[in-house]
Amino acid sequence: MQPITPETISSSIAELAQPMLEEQGLELFDVEFFNASGWILRISIDKPGGVSLDDCERVSVELGHLLDVEDLISRRYTLEVSSPGVNRKLRHSEDYRQYAGRLARVRTREVLLNTRLHIGYLERVEGDMLILRERDRGIDIEIPLELIEKAHLEFEWE
Structure with a gap:
């Protein structure tokens, strides 16, 4: 049981x-x-x-x-x-594809580029990698999907 x-x-x-x-x-x-x-x-x-x-x-x-x-x-x-709300969770590669271009907060299980927290724009998914354009540094980062601990959309104030 x-x-x-x-x-x-x-x-x-x-x-x-x-x-x-x-x-x-x-x-x-x-x-x-x-x-x-x-x-x-x-x-x-x-x-x-x-x-x-x-x-x-x-x-x-x-x-x-x-x-x-x-x-x-x-x-x-x-x-x-x-409802999932404007800051909805991102759980699957389909979610990252559906919300391409939107701002997201992604926490990784391991440190990537000196941090575990990445805030940026969802660019695309290539194979088992999420490509995220970091908002503050303006660089693309490749994040292995299996290293994503938690991710959700961020509301962007105009």
Whole structure:
């Protein structure tokens, strides 16, 4: 039997939510279950053109009912349903391709060019490398995709 951890709960919630979201034309973007002065189940949903407040509210109600019936979480928690937002996570090479030209913050597992934090414009993906034009230094840096610890878009103020 698999031990119950925040990761296994997140995985179970994803399996439960996926069919319900697909019926509504929505994509499950992310599931997080974590303790921040109380347990939080954060569900991020997306769809072409973005999600509305009505989408989030509808999913919150429907998923809340499903979670009550399935009883997957044995502790008190707060359910949050939202869009990925303007600072959305970048998780796959497809994400880097889709948002080419946009400003991103990329943290690597190892130091590259004297730092682990790289802020720059997503240029392209070549094979297993992300090419990022660093904003401050104006240079292109090749970042192996497997070295990316965390990445997300950065909102750029005009």
